[in-house]
Amino acid sequence: MTHPNAKRGGAPVGLLTELPDVEAGAVLYLRLWCEGAVSQAQVSDDFALALGMDHGRRALAAFEQLCDLCVRHGRRPLVRHQVTCKCLGADESCFANFISAAADGQREDAMLIATLLVRADVAPSLTALAEDVGIALKRMVHRPGAPQPAYEQRPTLLH
Numbered sequence: 001m002t003h004p005n006a007k008r009g010g011a012p013v014g015l016l017t018e019l020p021d022v023e024a025g026a027v028l029y030l031r032l033w034c035e036g037a038v039s040q041a042q043v044s045d046d047f048a049l050a051l052g053m054d055h056g057r058r059a060l061a062a063f064e065q066l067c068d069l070c071v072r073h074g075r076r077p078l079v080r081h082q083v084t085c086k087c088l089g090a091d092e093s094c095f096a097n098f099i100s101a102a103a104d105g106q107r108e109d110a111m112l113i114a115t116l117l118v119r120a121d122v123a124p125s126l127t128a129l130a131e132d133v134g135i136a137l138k139r140m141v142h143r144p145g146a147p148q149p150a151y152e153q154r155p156t157l158l159h
Contacts, residue, residue: 009079009091016088021141022103022134023096029137030095031083033067039083050140059136066129073122102127103134 016024029046032039043063048056070078078091088096094116102110110130114123 007079009076009094010081010089012081012087013090013093014088015086017086019088019096020100022137023100025137025141026096026099026133027088027092028083029063030067030078030092031080033063034080035083047136047140050143051136055136055139059133062129062132062136066126066133069122069126069129070117073118075116075118078117099130099134099137102130103138105131107131 016027019027029043032043044056044060047060047063050056051059078095079089080092081087081089094113098110098113098117101113107127110127111123114126114130118126
């Protein structure tokens with residue numbers, strides 16, 4: 001029998017379009033990465049195209065290590081939605097906030113969030129990787145000539 005809270009991390013908590021660009025990117029790349037080799041190649045291509053071969057390769061390596069640590073040392077498996085799903089799951093929201101906090105230099109907050117994702121002894125390593133990934137995502141979003149997101153209009157009223 002499956003416990004009723006087994007997929008709690010997948011509970012919708014919002015919409016992907018409500019996230020800032022860096023956080024939305026973190027969720028989308030996590031979803032793609034979990035889809036397999038073809039989608040992982042797309043992530044690699046995006047990083048290389050946006051950051052150049054060298055920086056893209058380093059950012060991709062950090063992202064791969066981050067995902068690997070989450071899988072190998074996760075407190076439980078991260079629950080995610082399909083790549084094309086508009087919903088934002090609870091685990092995905094946590095992941096996005098983690099990447100954003102680390103990229104913004106909020107190391108203590110990022111470390112605390114990391115302990116929700118992985119064992120406490122792995123949290124410092126995960127946080128360092130998240131900082132690298134988050135900064136790379138910021139550079140991808142803010143690079144000259146970067147396409148503007150299709151979801152420019154954001155709701156200002158929650159309810």
